[in-house]
Amino acid sequence: MSRQTRAIIHIDALQHNLKALKALAPTSQSMAIIKADAYGHGALTIAQALQHQADAFAVAITEEAVHLRKHGIATPIIVLEGPHQPHDCDLAAQYQLTLVAHSEAQLDWINTANSPVQLWLKVDTGMHRLGLSIERVPELVQRYQHLLNEHSVLVTHMACADELDNNFTEQQTSKVEALARKVNLPLSIANSPALLYWPETYAQWNRLGVALYGVNPAYPRPCNLALQPVMTLQASIIAMRQVPKGDGVGYGQIWRAKRDSKVATVGIGYGDGYPRHCQNGTPVLVHGQRAPLAGRVSMDMLCIDVTDIEHVKVGDLVELWGQNLSVNEIAASADTIAYELITRVSARVPRVSDSHVQK
Ligand SMILES: Cc1ncc(COP(=O)(O)O)c(C=O)c1O
Structure with missing residues (x-):
C-alpha cells in the first residue's frame, strides 16, 4: 500500500474563515490571496472552492494567474x-488580469503594451520593499490617467500589522489615506x-491571506476570531522499536533515551516540508495525545517517543499540524512562522480534500 502522508484540505473551514473575515468589514470587497499555490493548499482547489464567495x-x-484562467477560473485576478x-x-x-504596478518601469511597459490592461498602483508607505514613492504618485497618476479607470x-x-502595540500601521495608514484623497x-x-x-486599515479592498487558511498571524497572542485550520498534515507510523535507556536515535544521536523507550518512526520528513529545524520535544499527535519528536528530522522520516501512549502500532495515523495541533506551535519550535x-x-505530499478522506 502507498504511503499515507497527505495534507488534508478542509474546504468547510476555508469557507467559514472567508465568511468570518468578510463579516469584520462588510462594506469592503475581499480578495482571497492564493499565491504560492494558495500558501501550499493547492491554488486550483482553493480557487474552485471560493470562486463564488471571494470578490x-x-x-x-x-504565471500563477494564467494557470488559474487555463483551468476555468473566471473571477477577477x-x-x-x-x-x-x-x-x-x-x-x-489576453487573460484579463489586473496588474499592480510598483515601479515606473512597469508603468512604461503597460503604457506601451499592445492591448489595454487593468491597472492598480502600489505605493511604498514605509515598508520599503515594493511601491512607487509617495511623492511621485500624484505626477504619475496625472501622466498615466488614460491607463486608470x-x-x-x-x-x-x-510592515508591522502583526505587532499590536506598534503604531507604524497607523502611520502608514494615514499616509496612504492622505495620498488617496x-x-x-x-x-x-x-x-x-x-x-x-487594525480596523482603521479597512478600505474598498481588503487582502485576505494567511487568516483565510485558519492561521492566527499574531501568534502567540490569541486570535480574536474563531478561525479554523484549513490544512491538516498527516502521516502514518511505518516502524516501531524498543530503544534501551542511554541509546541515541537518528542522525547525530541528538536524542537519547532517558529510560527504556518505545520509539515510532513516522513516514514524513523534510523532503515533504516538515521542518528539519524542529527541536526534540516538538509535539506530534498520536491517538490525540502529544508524542515528543525524538532526534533529528530526516528527509523522509522522523521519530517520536511514544513510551507513554498505549497501543501504538505500525499503520496508525499521526497529525503533524492542523485541526488538533496548531501549526503556529510547530513553526515556533522550528524558529520560523506558520x-x-x-x-x-x-x-x-498529496493534497486531499477532506470530503475524500475516510474517517
Ligand atoms: C501585497 C500583499 N498583500 C497581502 C498579503 C497577504 O498577507 P497575509 O497572509 O498576512 O494576509 C501579502 C502576503 O505576503 C502580500 O504580499
Missing part, C-alpha cells in the same frame, strides 16, 4: 507584483493581521 483572487506573478517582463502585459490583456485602486502593504483613488491596505487587529510551514509542504 477577487490575488497571486504574486502572472490581481497580480500583486505586476509585470516582471513587458510580455506579462500581453498575458494580462473606475476599477483602479491604490495599494500599500503594512489627493489622487482620488480607492484603497487597499489590510492584509490578515491588519484585518484582524506561513513558511504551510507554504513549504512539498509536491510529494
Whole structure:
C-alpha cells in the first residue's frame, strides 16, 4: 500500500474563515490571496472552492494567474507584483488580469503594451520593499490617467500589522489615506493581521491571506476570531522499536533515551516540508495525545517517543499540524512562522480534500 502522508484540505473551514473575515468589514470587497499555490493548499482547489464567495483572487506573478484562467477560473485576478517582463502585459490583456504596478518601469511597459490592461498602483508607505514613492504618485497618476479607470485602486502593504502595540500601521495608514484623497483613488491596505487587529486599515479592498487558511498571524497572542485550520498534515507510523535507556536515535544521536523507550518512526520528513529545524520535544499527535519528536528530522522520516501512549502500532495515523495541533506551535519550535510551514509542504505530499478522506 502507498504511503499515507497527505495534507488534508478542509474546504468547510476555508469557507467559514472567508465568511468570518468578510463579516469584520462588510462594506469592503475581499480578495482571497492564493499565491504560492494558495500558501501550499493547492491554488486550483482553493480557487474552485471560493470562486463564488471571494470578490477577487490575488497571486504574486502572472504565471500563477494564467494557470488559474487555463483551468476555468473566471473571477477577477490581481497580480500583486505586476509585470516582471513587458510580455506579462500581453498575458494580462489576453487573460484579463489586473496588474499592480510598483515601479515606473512597469508603468512604461503597460503604457506601451499592445492591448489595454487593468491597472492598480502600489505605493511604498514605509515598508520599503515594493511601491512607487509617495511623492511621485500624484505626477504619475496625472501622466498615466488614460491607463486608470473606475476599477483602479491604490495599494500599500503594512510592515508591522502583526505587532499590536506598534503604531507604524497607523502611520502608514494615514499616509496612504492622505495620498488617496489627493489622487482620488480607492484603497487597499489590510492584509490578515491588519484585518484582524487594525480596523482603521479597512478600505474598498481588503487582502485576505494567511487568516483565510485558519492561521492566527499574531501568534502567540490569541486570535480574536474563531478561525479554523484549513490544512491538516498527516502521516502514518511505518516502524516501531524498543530503544534501551542511554541509546541515541537518528542522525547525530541528538536524542537519547532517558529510560527504556518505545520509539515510532513516522513516514514524513523534510523532503515533504516538515521542518528539519524542529527541536526534540516538538509535539506530534498520536491517538490525540502529544508524542515528543525524538532526534533529528530526516528527509523522509522522523521519530517520536511514544513510551507513554498505549497501543501504538505500525499503520496508525499521526497529525503533524492542523485541526488538533496548531501549526503556529510547530513553526515556533522550528524558529520560523506558520506561513513558511504551510507554504513549504512539498509536491510529494498529496493534497486531499477532506470530503475524500475516510474517517
Ligand atoms: C501585497 C500583499 N498583500 C497581502 C498579503 C497577504 O498577507 P497575509 O497572509 O498576512 O494576509 C501579502 C502576503 O505576503 C502580500 O504580499
